[in-house]
Amino acid sequence: MVGGWDIDSLMSGNPQLKKGLLQLASDTGFLYIDEVNLLDDHLVNLILDVVSTGVLVVERDGIDDVRLDVSFMLIGTMNPEEGSLRPQLLDRFGLFVAVEPEEPVDIRTKILRTVLRFDIERNQPRSQWIDDGRKGDLQTRARINAAKKAVSQVRMTDETMELCARVAAEFEVVGHRAEIVMARASMAVTALAGRRETTHRDVRAIARAAITHRRRDAAYMETFEWSDKDQDLLNQLIPEE
Helix, strand or coil, X not given: CCEEECHHHHHCCCCCEEECHHHHHHHHCEEEECCHHHCCHHHHHHHHHHHXXXXXXXXXXXXXXXXXXXXXXXXXXXXXXXXXXXXXXXXXXXXXXXXXXXXXXXXXXXXXXXXXXXXXXXXXXXXXXXXXXXXXXXXXHHHHHHHHHHHHHCECCHHHHHHHHHXXXXXXXXXXXXXXXXXXXXXXXXXXXXXXXXXXXXXXHHHHHHHHHHEHHHHCCCCCXXXXXXXXXXXXXXXXX
């Protein structure tokens, strides 16, 4: 996790330091954690410390304490039914998206057909279907990269700033990170749409993802459910056009 001596180089008599996962995450820009709610507490404490301070301290025999500046985005998956996640770590995830299985048979059949087709065609020397998918991925990547360059030029209006704070207050979220995340994410939505000024539509697009896991019930792992009552409140605060 934090790095240390490379075993192979130690055996050869030429010891070399090896990067840990947290330093590699800083190099790539993100750390993906599968089943994040099943992490051991000492790993959770380590990640929380690094994310909070932006500093990774490597302590190993024969190494003076090394302090490294690290920065990365946390991406994780979890099944709430398999265990809880500490509120301090849950709050570090900016946006929350609930993934539910599809129920209609025709959609499930389409998913199955797509998976089986991919298994067959991905190893073929030439597949127009695979090539078209790659082209779509490249186009999406280009849009995201363009938005990343443009987001610094996006203006957050006073109206949308106040709206973010009002939504957070009305939903009685824990802490103040919800409105900060809403503001930053709405600016990203604006940039992705090719605009230069935020609107209430941009806040509405990401509000649910920013506040679902920060409501009091969710913060203490009681429920992540987004109810009709929640949606009605959001509709009152940000009417759908």
